Amino acid sequence: MLEVVYLMYNEGYSATSGGNWIRPTLCQEALRLGRMLAEAVQGEPEVHGLVALMEIQSSRFKTRIGPSGEPVLLMDQNRALWDRLLIRRGLAALERARSLGRPLGPYALQAAIAACHAQAKAPGDTDWARIAALYEALSRVAPSPVVELNRAVAIAMAFGPAIGLRIVDELNDEPALRDYYLLPSVRGDLLAKLGRMEEARAAFERAASMTQNVPEQELMRRRAAECAERQ
Amino acid sequence: MRFMILIRANARFEAGIGPAGERAAAFAAYLREMKAAGVLIESASLLPSADGLRLTYSQAEGPPAMTAGPFCDAEGQVAGYMLLEADSEREAYAWAAGMPDPYGFGEGGIELRRLRDTAVPPFAASLNPIEADLRDQIGALRNSHE
Numbered sequence: 001m002l003e004v005v006y007l008m009y010n011e012g013y014s015a016t017s018g019g020n021w022i023r024p025t026l027c028q029e030a031l032r033l034g035r036m037l038a039e040a041v042q043g044e045p046e047v048h049g050l051v052a053l054m055e056i057q058s059s060r061f062k063t064r065i066g067p068s069g070e071p072v073l074l075m076d077q078n079r080a081l082w083d084r085l086l087i088r089r090g091l092a093a094l095e096r097a098r099s100l101g102r103p104l105g106p107y108a109l110q111a112a113i114a115a116c117h118a119q120a121k122a123p124g125d126t127d128w129a130r131i132a133a134l135y136e137a138l139s140r141v142a143p144s145p146v147v148e149l150n151r152a153v154a155i156a157m158a159f160g161p162a163i164g165l166r167i168v169d170e171l172n173d174e175p176a177l178r179d180y181y182l183l184p185s186v187r188g189d190l191l192a193k194l195g196r197m198e199e200a201r202a203a204f205e206r207a208a209s210m211t212q213n214v215p216e217q218e219l220m221r222r223r224a225a226e227c228a229e230r231q
Numbered sequence: 232m233r234f235m236i237l238i239r240a241n242a243r244f245e246a247g248i249g250p251a252g253e254r255a256a257a258f259a260a261y262l263r264e265m266k267a268a269g270v271l272i273e274s275a276s277l278l279p280s281a282d283g284l285r286l287t288y289s290q291a292e293g294p295p296a297m298t299a300g301p302f303c304d305a306e307g308q309v310a311g312y313m314l315l316e317a318d319s320e321r322e323a324y325a326w327a328a329g330m331p332d333p334y335g336f337g338e339g340g341i342e343l344r345r346l347r348d349t350a351v352p353p354f355a356a357s358l359n360p361i362e363a364d365l366r367d368q369i370g371a372l373r374n375s376h377e
Contacts, residue, residue: 010360032316035269057360073370085273085314113364123371146361153368157375182365189372 002050002107005033009054031058038093048097049108055090056114059083075123087118106142109134128158145174153186161193181210185220192227201227232348233272234315234323238333239340240308245279245301250334257331265315270326276311320345 009030034051041047063077094115097108104112113134120126135151148171156164168187177183188203201224208220250258265271283300302308310333317323323343332339 028316029318032269032318036267039267039269074367075371075374089272110360110364123374126371144361146365150361150365150368153365153372157368157371182362182369186365186369186372189369193372193375 001037002046005030005037006050006054006107008033009057027054027058027061030054038096042096043100045097045100045102046105046107048093048100049105049111052090052093052097052111053107053114055086055093056111056118059086059090059118074117079121082118090118091115103141104137106138109138109141113138126157128154132158145171145176145180148174149177149183149186156190156193161190165190165194179210181207181216181220183207184210185223188220188223188227192223192230197227197231200224201231232317232319232323233346234317234327235344235346236313236315236327236330237309237342237344238311238313239342240280240310241334241338241340243334243338244310245281245308247279247281254331254334258333261329261331262313265313265326270315270317270322271313272316273314274312277309280308 009027011026031051031054034047034054038047038051059082060074060077062083063079063081064072066072090111094108094111097104097111113131116127116131116134132151132154135147135154139147139151148167152164152167152171155167165187168183168190171177171183184203184207188200188207191197191200191203204220204224204227208217208224211217211220249255262271262274280300280302283302285298285300285302286295287298288295315323315326317326323345327341327343330341333341
């Protein structure tokens with residue numbers, strides 16, 4: 001049931017084309033269903049976790065798209081435009097999930113990660129160590145190589161690129177990530193931070209060869225060229 | 232779409248007299264019902280205008296004139312509000328129509344107003360949420376170069 005609500009929400013959240021105005025309505029419908037569920041089933045932490053996740057993600061609606069329709073990454077968003085009311089509701093729902101005293105499930109953990117960003121006044125205030133710990137907890141209850149990759153980046157942000165790179169390198173043999181270009185892309189960024197430009201360049205080249213998405217390919221090639229210049 | 236129900240004040244409210252027990256109970260039940268339907272986003276009761284401050288902008292430039300409460304036009308005051316997220320105007324209207332008279336004595340009054348819609352932009356790429364987080368984090372990693 002929770003999964004259906006979240007699928008519905010994401011269908012709206014990541015709407016691609018056609019009937020654009022109806023997609024956000026889908027998000028609102030999912031959020032409302034979630035709120036109803038949370039009132040009806042008060043003792044289930046994951047219901048509150050899911051509501052918390054959807055409330056906090058919705059708080060960023062207005063800032064996720066730039067003036068010409070391009071996606072704006074979290075760190076570049078204008079935090080002053082985040083919807084404080086929805087953040088407050090999300091944090092309250094997360095608190096309800098926690099107060100039930102059981103281990104947090106995948107939705108509540110993702111909500112807790114989203115809450116870390118929502119509570120940081122500026123990108124530089126982000127508590128990356130906490131985010132890394134939450135990804136660690138998430139990888140226990142819902143293991144996935146992409147969650148691991150997230151954890152590696154959070155650890156690099158908190159404790160430096162060398163330790164992040166060690167985790168990324170352990171993922172090299174992961175069959176599920178064999179064709180996943182964001183793995184060499186992350187590797188390239190970490191190597192570049194460590195000043196290992198030749199290896200970084202090779203990683204970005206590899207990432208470029210693994211994606212069919214033209215803008216992403218160009219971005220990876222550009223990163224590779226930058227590394228070549230800085231050698 | 233979002234709506235606001237504004238509860239108008241009256242002389243009793245301004246004098247600090249709350250609704251009688253059974254009215255208060257009916258009102259609490261109404262709020263619970265709205266919450267269970269996932270409609271109520273936020274609600275609050277205000278204090279009487281005796282605690283308020285009024286600023287009047289009478290000149291184009293220059294500081295506003297300030298007046299401390301209470302303000303004598305009791306009926307023009309607001310006693311509380313509710314913020315609703317409804318699927319349609321019809322639904323919002325139904326909720327407003329179902330609200331019990333906040334005071335009794337035939338003195339209550341509420342107003343239903345629609346909020347100017349904040350347009351929600353569509354998103355460009357279809358991503359699963361964990362991957363969207365990963366892209367955000369890669370962005371953070373790159374920003375931290377500088």
